[in-house]
Amino acid sequence: MSELVIKDLHVNVADKEILQGVNLTVKQGEIHAIMGPNGTGKTTLASTLMGHPSYVVTKGEVLFKGQNILELEVDERSRLGLFLAFQYPVSIPGVTVANFLRTALNARRRAINKEDKGIPVPEFRKMLKEQMDLLKMDPAFAGRYLNDGFSGGEKKRAEILQMAALKPEIAILDETDSGLDIDALRVVSDGVNALMGPHLGVLVITHYQRLLNYIKPQFVHVMMNGKIVESGGPDLALSLEEHGYDWIREKSEETA
């Protein structure tokens, strides 16, 4: 069983310490949610795990399938089974969704076998159609330039489509609910839930409790000032909705 183990992770952005010692373990088959007010380091954690060059790890380690992934290239982390659904996916003009996905799948095949000829076109088309149907996506979507002129909902669906195609073992969903109306939120959540199972572990990062009505976590963590200050079950999310973050802030300050 794969697990992502984050140990005492400290991260600087532009010489400012944003993460101040994060500890967290996510196993395949589990759903974890990280909640917290804006600016507490949630997106920094997601970006660091994926290996964005602007985030500098100053201390700690991240183990995935027994390897310290902080030593791996971004693409190697992906091929190892880590996935990040971006909060703001960038557009790639001139590259269609289908072409992009085929390139990504072929990169996986070629990493295993250099001589691989790539995924056969009929097989790829069939897979793409199935996944797109699942996400209620118009087939014409495959021919559009990736994220170029996409609505907020389309972007998030495209992220989940990529997740479905790449079959990660641990997926991080960074504010996947942001910018979505309730219908889009439902479609995206249904997509994620359809992918859930013993082979997928998910780390949901969200500002609002709303998403957790659709994607149900077993574990909820609260992040503040670059640390996880509280962990609990699904009821923790509910009490956050009811009481806000202040009581946790007070509690964590007392402990400090």
Next chain:
Amino acid sequence: MQEKPKVVITKTARRIESAAKDFAFTQADIPAASGLVASYRARAWDAFKKQTLPDVTLEAWRRTDLRAMPVDSFKLPADGAYKDFPSMPEELLKPLVADQHGGQIVLFPGGSKIDLDASLAKQGVIFTDFKTAQEKHPEIVEKILGQTVNVEEGKFAALAGALSQNGVVLYVPKNANIEQPLHSILWGPGANLAHISHLLIFIDEGASATYVHESASPTESSDALHAGIVEIKVMQGASLKFVELQSWGTHVWNFTHERIRVERDGNLEWIFGAIGSKLTKNFSELDLVGEGATGRMSGFYFTDGTQHLDHDTQQNHLAPHTTSDLLFKGALKGKSRSVWQGMIYVAKGAEKTDGYQANRNIVLDEGARADSIPGLEILADDVRCTHGATVGKLDEEPIFYLKSRGIPQKDAERVVVEGFFDPIMQRIPFEGVRERFHQAILQKMG
């Protein structure tokens, strides 16, 4: 009131040493000709002798410096010279458009090979080399020679006019619709050689044709020269798809003057692909001279190493209701440099014209540089002219995004560059040409 201090600016003229240098060609190098061709060559030779080598004090040459060119080292190839050179890769002979050619001409240094489908010849299509055309079809040569490109407009136009050893003549008679594409290749191996070419194309009223012309050579150890003229007339209601591919070796100094004249309701699709040469200065002009004439120019260039490619385009709207649309896209690597300088000119009285030009560049290495200079000169009322020019780098975020999906750095860069060129690919109606550009991207991206 206080007097402002006077500022005295002293302009120091840039020293240009190239003015003294000139080519070693002599009058004896002018190929034998008779009649109109002979007088044309004599006029061109006069113009050639009169003009000095252009230097950076001239606006059109401001960004393209010829001082390093060993001008006096170039010799014209002798008849049959090609026998001493490596032969052309078979691959270049493959059709780039459709499954088969209607005709194919290969021009070698000092020789040529001509092939034309019998059914096209029967329809009155003439597709032959310049030498043969002078003997067999002087009336066709006269229809076009010297009519769109003026030999006095530049040193290299004059050079090509006077000394062109060979070239291609294409004539498509009235209302003939030629579906099978015509293909010519100028193969220019050899160091210290001057390859000089002249293309003459006449698409008569109501006719249509597709023509692909390539210039190519291996890369040699010392410099070589190509100077060329392209003169094309697309007559009333006629239509031409013209594809030019330039893949000279990186030892070649390449200069061309090209002008296509489109008459009333004529239509031109003009596609350029440039990946070769050491240095290129290309003047490409579109003259829309009759009402309803339209022309589209699409350019693809990719430079690396120390290549220098300079494309100077002009869209001349000389009649009302004319439409032009230009899109040039380039990528640059290493310490290479590109220049695109474009002008849309709308003459007085050319109302209801629609002109568009855009040049987009992506600079892939710190040492590379792209200059993009659009221009409009509008003397008519009620016209629509727009332009855009951009020079950008490879953004970090799209690369990170692609890598986060498991695509390695190099492939991610290639995907982004291919995406950048996609709008040009979409304009190219020929799979073979698109595939050639795609191969060029793969090769240049390494």
